[in-house]
Amino acid sequence: MNETESLILATNALKSIARSEQAKQFIKNDEELYPLLFRAAQRFIAGEHREDAISDALTLLSKGYSVSLECIGENIRDEQQCIEEKDEFIELIRLAGNNGLDATVSLDLSHIGMMIDEDLAYNHLVDLSREAALHGMTLMIGAEESAKTDQIHALYKRISESYPNVGITLQAYLNRTERDLEQIKQYPGRIRLVKGAYQEPSEIALPRSEQLRAKYVQLAERLMATDLPVSFATHDEDLIEAIRHCGYLDRPNVELEMLYGVRPDLLKKMKCEGYRAKAYITYGKEWHLYFFHRLAEYPPNMFRAIADIVTPSIKVETY
Numbered sequence: 001m002n003e004t005e006s007l008i009l010a011t012n013a014l015k016s017i018a019r020s021e022q023a024k025q026f027i028k029n030d031e032e033l034y035p036l037l038f039r040a041a042q043r044f045i046a047g048e049h050r051e052d053a054i055s056d057a058l059t060l061l062s063k064g065y066s067v068s069l070e071c072i073g074e075n076i077r078d079e080q081q082c083i084e085e086k087d088e089f090i091e092l093i094r095l096a097g098n099n100g101l102d103a104t105v106s107l108d109l110s111h112i113g114m115m116i117d118e119d120l121a122y123n124h125l126v127d128l129s130r131e132a133a134l135h136g137m138t139l140m141i142g143a144e145e146s147a148k149t150d151q152i153h154a155l156y157k158r159i160s161e162s163y164p165n166v167g168i169t170l171q172a173y174l175n176r177t178e179r180d181l182e183q184i185k186q187y188p189g190r191i192r193l194v195k196g197a198y199q200e201p202s203e204i205a206l207p208r209s210e211q212l213r214a215k216y217v218q219l220a221e222r223l224m225a226t227d228l229p230v231s232f233a234t235h236d237e238d239l240i241e242a243i244r245h246c247g248y249l250d251r252p253n254v255e256l257e258m259l260y261g262v263r264p265d266l267l268k269k270m271k272c273e274g275y276r277a278k279a280y281i282t283y284g285k286e287w288h289l290y291f292f293h294r295l296a297e298y299p300p301n302m303f304r305a306i307a308d309i310v311t312p313s314i315k316v317e318t319y
Contacts, residue, residue: 011296012199027288040305041291043313044261045072046283050092053283054099056260059316061101064271065279066255068104069096072284073111074144079120082113086124090131097135104167104190105132106140106280109152122155129163138190140231143169145198146176146205153180157187164188167229171196172216173205181219185226192231192257193219195239197293213239217246224248231278233257237266249275262294264318279319 027034046053050071057067071092076082089107096103107128113120125139132139141156143149156168167190170177174196184191195212196205206212213236220243223230230251232243235258240249248254255276258267264279271277282290295301 011299036309037291038287039312040308041287043304043308043315044259044282044291044294045287046260046281048283048285048287050088050095050283053092053281054095054101056316057096057101057103057281058099060279060281060319063319065267065277065319066102066104068106068140068257068278068280069101070106070142070280070282071111072282072290073286074108074289075110075115076113077115079113079116082111082116082120082124086112086127089128093128093131093135093137096137102136104138104140104278106142108142108144109155110144110148114148114151114155118151118155122158125155125159125166126162129159129166133163133165138165138167139163140167140190140192141169143171143194143196146171146174146200149174149176149180153184156184156189160187160189167192167231169194169233170219171205172219173207173212174200175204175206177219178222181222185223185228188228190229190231191223192233193223194233195236197297213242217242220248221246224251224254227253229253229255231255231257233280235259235263235266237263240266240270244275259294261313261315262297264315268319 027037046056053069057069060067069092071088073085076085089105093105096105109121112124129139141152144152156166159166168184169192170180170184172193172195193216195216206215216239220232230253232254234240240256243249249256255278256270257278257280260279260281267277267279295305
């Protein structure tokens with residue numbers, strides 16, 4: 001087995017752990033394992049509480065970055081829990097607003113009720129969109145597995161009729177995205193373009209490849225033909241160079257976004273070169289899936305995670 005094959009196996013294993021409810025419960029209930037893994041996870045999350053995220057956001061804003069904030073969670077099927085999670089986002093928006101943060105708040109619709117009832121999710125989305133608008137903030141809807149895409153887009157179109165401060169995330173690796181963009185660009189919200197991180201069948205999605213990079217650039221070109229605000233969300237240095245070479249990062253309606261703790265050196269470099277740089281800050285107690293997805297994106301991060309267990313990282317100081 002060569003190195004590439006080993007990395008593919010490691011990536012798939014980490015993604016399987018990320019999606020495993022059994023693994024999540026085992027980690028949460030193990031009094032010794034939980035704090036060790038949480039040390040490593042803190043390279044990628046601000047902490048377990050909204051105050052942790054606000055503190056890191058204020059530090060990054062003082063350094064010239066913009067920020068996006070998210071309480072981690074998805075696939076909730078209990079209505080009362082969905083209400084509690086919606087209320088958490090309301091408090092996050094208020095706390096950010098009271099601290100003078102010009103921030104984006106991001107969320108997955110399955111976190112606030114979409115897995116139970118679309119109307120429940122829509123009503124929660126209205127509450128959040130209204131609160132965000134009161135504080136001059138953007139609310140960004142995340143992309144999830146492709147099986148949810150039709151629901152997500154339907155809810156986005158519905159909320160956009162009343163709240164132009166709501167944006168949407170598109171995944172470049174899905175075969176359907178070119179068609180989706182033709183519809184989505186008719187709405188006023190910000191579009192965040194990502195490669196896509198979920199395990200999807202090869203018949204509906206491209207793998208990580210030069211072909212995917214080329215498709216991302218093609219979608220970026222289509223976005224630049226609109227006047228919509230755009231977030232290019234990627235840590236791929238070759239891809240960033242490609243869209244910079246096209247002049248897209250110089251546009252006043254464009255920002256470059258990267259996940260907190262992932263390539264802070266690169267985001268700092270881009271910021272120092274005058275580009276609009278945004279850090280995507282997450283927090284919450286449901287960090288298991290998010291953490292293992294970050295490891296799956298680059299399996300050698302496992303070695304960094306082991307080091308962080310011994311000596312926890314200080315992320316903000318690296319920006």
